[in-house]
Amino acid sequence: MTVFDTPVERRGTDSIKWGKYAGRDILPLWVADMDFAAPPAVLAALHQRVEQSVFGYGHPWPSLEESVLAHLAGEYDWAIEREWIVWLPGLVSGLNIACRAIDGEVLTATPVYPPFLSAPRFSGRALNRVELAEHDGRWQWDMAAMAMATTPATRLFLLCHPHNPVGRCWSREELQALADFAEQRDLVVCSDEIHCGLILDADKRHIPFASLSPAAAQRSITLLAPSKTFNIPGLGCALAVIPDAVLRRRFLRAMDGIVPHVNVLGLAACEAAYRDCADWHGELLTYLAGNRDRVAMAVAGAGRVRMSPVEATYLAWIDVRPLGLSNPAAHFEAHGLGLSDGTDFGAPGWLRLNFGCPRATLDEALRRFTAACQAA
Ligand SMILES: Cc1ncc(COP(=O)(O)O)c(C=O)c1O
Known part of the structure; x- marks a missing residue:
């Protein structure tokens, strides 16, 4: 277990990422922020500034x-x-x-x-x-x-x-x-x-x-x-x-x-x-690389869909065109997974998955991802 495995409850907060699907059982792996607490040194600096x-x-x-x-x-x-x-x-x-x-x-x-x-x-x-x-x-x-x-x-x-x-x-x-x-x-x-x-x-x-x-x-x-x-x-x-x-x-x-x-x-x-956050940063990269590998394995195992290796970012860019869906983002939402629609990036038929989250969340998301692919 690492600090990144600690769940932070974001439902019912100001989070745009989680608010989009409030009240629905849809895991939000869309907009690019991570479900991790900020580094302790950043929190300490903010507390100190608030004290002023x-x-x-x-x-x-x-x-x-x-x-x-x-x-x-x-x-x-x-x-x-x-x-x-x-x-x-x-x-x-x-x-x-x-x-x-x-x-x-x-x-x-x-x-x-x-x-x-x-x-x-x-x-x-x-x-x-x-x-x-x-x-x-x-x-x-x-x-x-x-x-x-x-x-x-x-x-x-x-x-x-x-x-x-x-x-x-x-x-x-x-x-x-x-x-x-x-x-x-x-x-x-x-x-x-x-x-x-x-x-x-x-x-x-x-x-x-x-x-x-x-x-x-x-x-x-x-x-x-x-x-x-x-x-x-x-x-x-x-x-x-x-x-x-x-x-x-x-x-x-x-x-x-x-x-x-x-x-x-x-x-x-x-x-x-x-x-002041070099150690935290090093641990984050190790954790994200592990998440990246899980996503790559799940996508390879899901059949028909594919992605290229992710060298940087916590975002996977997945080609779901072979599934033949008219609205891929809506299909995955119907299977409990909120992903970014490639159309907004200039590429219909693709989806972007944000893997900056605790592994327990990611594993459940990937289970839903596989189920959505199989149902297509
Ligand atoms: C490439 C890129 N530029 C800019 C932003 C957003 O920047 P800001 O929130 O500072 O406007 C993002 C957020 O996902 C991004 O991926």
Whole structure:
């Protein structure tokens, strides 16, 4: 038994994940938060901040910035300067700000986290999509298709790194090919790295796009947060790292009058998460890798459905098209399992399963998954 096996009752709370199916016997394995308590060091930092009893407007403080810098240097060998940081209340805000800030068409690779598809539209930008290619059970960028989908007006590539929902931890070679492409086409790369702390394969490492080279850094906007890794997305604290001063000013101008300060509890949690939770984080990765293996085994055993290996994130991307269902998400709900509908990610016939939950919950969910497949 580990701390991650301890059930936390989320029914009847403010949880969006659990509230969706209130009063129904449907296990929610959809939206991307985990059913785990936050790390003890984060809880202690929050208690300490609450003890101060005053919650006036706050700004980021030096030890918080130190914590971010040390975390990025230690985990990813990425040295940044504190003035490159722009604090944000969330990454979705960051994606939308990037689309507003960069004048031109947007390119992204699908299937992808739905706000990648809506953010260009919200900013009046045309979106060009290119399908990821699945070769030998591995999702990849199709660079030829990317070239075809790029027009002279394309100015921004929205990168999901690691990629939600396909679970790829992009390699240095792949990232360098993308950086070369961005250089040739003069694209800004907005790299959403919210899942970077969730690399499940011991032989893989997250490489920030901006850390590839000074040239890549100059055309990058990197979006980061402790929210997924340390399971604190409800605290609304994220940051953009933008090395180029001109690009940073454009980004800041697009935020003017719309984007609020980050709340002080989110900032306090961020400092502790990045500095004081290494042991908790290591145990989490071991636990999630075990869950990932259980999901892979269940999907392989269910017949007809399939998935590629999940290298990163706590999300499995499952092809249920062979079941021939007209509404796969509704079919699985009818068998007691709430999954994300691939249609929202640009891929009807696929489902996304969130395995960030205690093993007892997961095992019951996988039992229901198998039953739903057999009933189809
Ligand atoms: C790739 C990606 N970006 C952003 C988000 C959400 O970010 P935020 O809650 O900070 O807006 C998620 C949540 O699942 C995600 O998977």
